[in-house]
Each structure stands twice: as structure tokens, then as C-alpha cells.
Amino acid sequence: MTTSDNADLKLDGSDGEPLRLEELGRVGSGGGVMVSEEENPIRKVLWLGFWVQGLRCFPWMGVNYFLKDGLKVDPSTLQVLLNSANLPMVGKPLYGVVSDAVYIGxxxxxxxxAIGVFLQAVSWIAIAMLSPASISIFNxxxxLLLSNxxxxxxxxxxxAIVAETGKQPTSSSKNSQSSSSGELQSFVWMACSLGGVLGNLLAGVATDRFSPQTMFLFFGLLLAIQFFITISVHESSLNLPKSPSNVGIKKQLSELSGVLRKPExxxxxxWFAASYAIIPALTGTMFFYQTQYLKIDSSALGISKVFGQVAMLLWSFIYNQRLKSVPPRKLISAIQVTMAVFMVSDVLFVEGVYRKMGVPDSVYVVIFSGLLEVLFFFKILPFSVLIAQLCPAGCEGSLxxxxxxxxxLALIVNGYLGxxxxxxxxxxxxxFSGxxxxxxxxxxxxxxxxxxxxCIPDDVKPKTRRKSD
Structure with missing residues (x-):
């Protein structure tokens, strides 16, 4: 699974338990009035943003088939192209520093x-409009680089919005503050997961009925709608904590550097990045094995990814209700072991053991392959909550x-290792004998x-927001 499938992840639904946004809506050190859930649109902004990002799996499944069947690339080339397309993701610290330090209006x-949504809309619509004669791996x-x-x-x-909002105090209790951060992370995880469920379900059906370029056009138009909705919202209505607007990029970089020197x-x-980078990804190989060798239908692959996204929803619900108090080191290590177990299960699958037991290949792909694909990202939820608690106030976007x-970067490295x-x-x-x-x-x-x-701390004390200079 590439970062673009995702990898971006969180949970609680619009019909789920309220997030007490009347408490989350307080202004930070700058002072101000309390904003009720009905008055503060931050929940809707986050829901739309993460839901559409979850839907990105829809055009990216089309990209897989477009490269395999349209441009006739081999498994290694497919994996190199998909991983290389994620290179803009490595520049996130720069985007974070700029967004923390540079205010626009x-x-x-x-x-x-709005800028990010616009760039995505332009890229997908442009791919959809390419004439067959001008289509090449290069363009x-x-x-795809522009989209990412x-x-x-x-x-x-x-x-950054999630980190800023989740760090605002909900009561005098630090435990309540930590709980609030976890709830908001879970809320947006659900939005992204629901987008992934719908995107993969539609992609499995659309791949058999429409051309990949039609899928690209549909998603591009959806992004255009999101763009116009986003620019209609003014940031003041989100009631985010007040920060000095004259920080400057140099000072923000200095603060980020100082934060990154903190041992914890x-x-x-x-450790977290290395835990991904050290695992050789075999996504391109498994995609060809399932579609080229086993002749698994695209609808089954779509359902497999839907199953994985549903598992993500259940995971975020379970985490929010039962696992927030579990030490992050213990939880993340357990996920790492589970991933290894599922990989050994894949060995039995390729060797035909499950087939001899009467389990059809398509059933295994739907259930176990779909679950293994998202297991890679289960640990992001507890780890992102951990980092949000460790993050000093005012540096949320950058960190x-x-x-x-x-x-x-770790996912790109493990793709090349694969x-x-x-x-x-x-x-x-x-x-596929090897x-x-x-x-x-x-x-x-x-x-x-x-x-x-x-290397992962277990005892975490949430940081308070620094006073404005």
C-alpha cells in the first residue's frame, strides 16, 4: 500500500459520540469566547478534508490498472513509479514550517x-484529458507528482488543525486533555476510513465498467467541489488557538530543530520511520501475482480494500473506546508482531496451503490480504496521538x-527495497517461484x-501551549 492510498488515517462519525467541541472550541492563549459545536464548523472542515483524502484510493486503483494494462509496465517498474510519485510527501516539513509561519490573508x-486541493484537482483532470497519443510514463x-x-x-x-485543536484544554485534568486529543484523532481517522471504504468499493466496480481516465475525471471534479467549499470557510470561524503571525520561517525552523533534538x-x-523502512514492500509483485497469475477480478480486489478500510474503522473505534490507556510501546509492538504473522500466512497462501484446505484464493485475498495491507497503518493512530502529546505548542504543523x-520517506525506501x-x-x-x-x-x-x-516512551505528559511573544 502506498502513502497515496492512504495513508493518511483517523475515527468517529458524524452520527457517533459527540466530541465536546464546545470545549475544544476555546481560544488558546490569545483569549476569546467559547464556541459551541453548532457554531464551530471545524468538525465539518476536518470531516470533508479527511473523507476526500480517503477517497484518493479510487483514482489510484485506476492508476495501477492503467500502468499495467495501458502502458504495459512490469511489476518492478510499477512499484518504482508508484513509490517515486510519493516523493513530494517527503517535503512535508517545509510545508508545515511555511503554514506555521506564513499567513495568507x-x-x-x-x-x-485550498491550494493543496486545487493542485490535486488540476492534476487529475489534466491526466483525464490527455489524448491517447500523448500519454507516456513521463507525463x-x-x-502524479503534482497530485501528491x-x-x-x-x-x-x-x-496541524487536529494537533492544535486536540491540544486545547477540555478541563483542568491532564488526562481529559489527552483523551480529547485521542478522540479527535479517532474522529478524523473514521472520516478517512469511510472515504477509503467508499473509494475502494466504487473503484472495484468502476475498473470493470469505465476507463481509468474516466475515474480520474470523476475524482478531479469532486476535488473541484471541495475547493469551492473550502474557500467559502474563513479560518476565524474555526476558533483555532491564537499564535503570533510574525514568527517567520527562520524562527519556525529553529523551533522545529529544537523540538527534534528532544530525545523522546x-x-x-x-524508530517509527525505521520500522517501516526496514520492511521490503512487495505491493507491485503481489498485485501482479493476484491479477496476472491468479486472475483475481478487480471487484474482488476492491472488496479486499473495502474489508481493510472497515477493519480500520473497527480499529479506530476499539482504540478510542478501549486502547487509549494502553502504553504506546506495548500497543505498537503488538501490531508489529501481528504484521509478521500475516506475512507468514501469505507464504502459506502462495504455497497453496489454504487452497488445499478448501479456501478459495479470492476469499483469502479479500480477507487476509486486505487486512495485512491496513495493518501497516494501524500503528499510525496511537503514534500520532503520542507525538501530538509530546509536541510543544506552536510547532504542531511543523512537527x-x-x-x-x-x-x-520510509515507505519510499521500503518500496525500493521491495x-x-x-x-x-x-x-x-x-x-513467482521465489x-x-x-x-x-x-x-x-x-x-x-x-x-x-x-525508543518509544510509555509515560507521556501533554505539553501546554506556550504564551505568545
């Missing part, structure tokens, strides 16, 4: 949301952007980070 979140790659540039800017702004933050992010950038591993074991578009060995190596690499899991 007195706003520093909504304008960046498709350029537009816009997506990364949107994610930075959304994550530096060690945590380093959360740095975290997402580190994850994006290509190297596939070459090493001799897997090609027509020969796939079981590759999966065993992948599972072993997944367990390696557990030896340094002590």
Missing part, C-alpha cells in the same frame, strides 16, 4: 488546504509534517525493529 491553515509521472504535492499540503494543514521525540520518530514526511528483494529472489511478471522466500524475508525484517522498541 490572516489565515495559515485554510489557504493551504503521467509528472501529474497537493495531497501532502492538504495533509499538513489537516494534521527524536528517538520515537527515528506533525515532519513525522508524516519521515513515514513517506524491488531489490524481488530481483534478488528472481520474481518477475511471469515467474515469492514465498521473499515473503519470509519480509516477515523476518518486520520483527527486527522490536529489539529497539524501548
Amino acid at each position: 490572516g489565515q495559515h491553515r485554510i489557504p493551504y488546504l 503521467i509521472s509528472l501529474f 504535492l497537493g495531497a501532502s499540503i492538504v495533509e499538513v494543514a489537516n494534521d 521525540i527524536a528517538y520515537s520518530i527515528t 506533525m509534517a515532519f513525522l508524516m514526511s519521515a513515514i513517506a 524491488v531489490a528483494l524481488a530481483k534478488f529472489v528472481g520474481v518477475t511478471g511471469n515467474d 515469492l514465498p522466500r521473499a515473503l519470509l524475508i519480509q516477515a523476518a525484517c518486520t520483527l527486527v525493529p522490536l529489539y529497539w522498541s524501548s
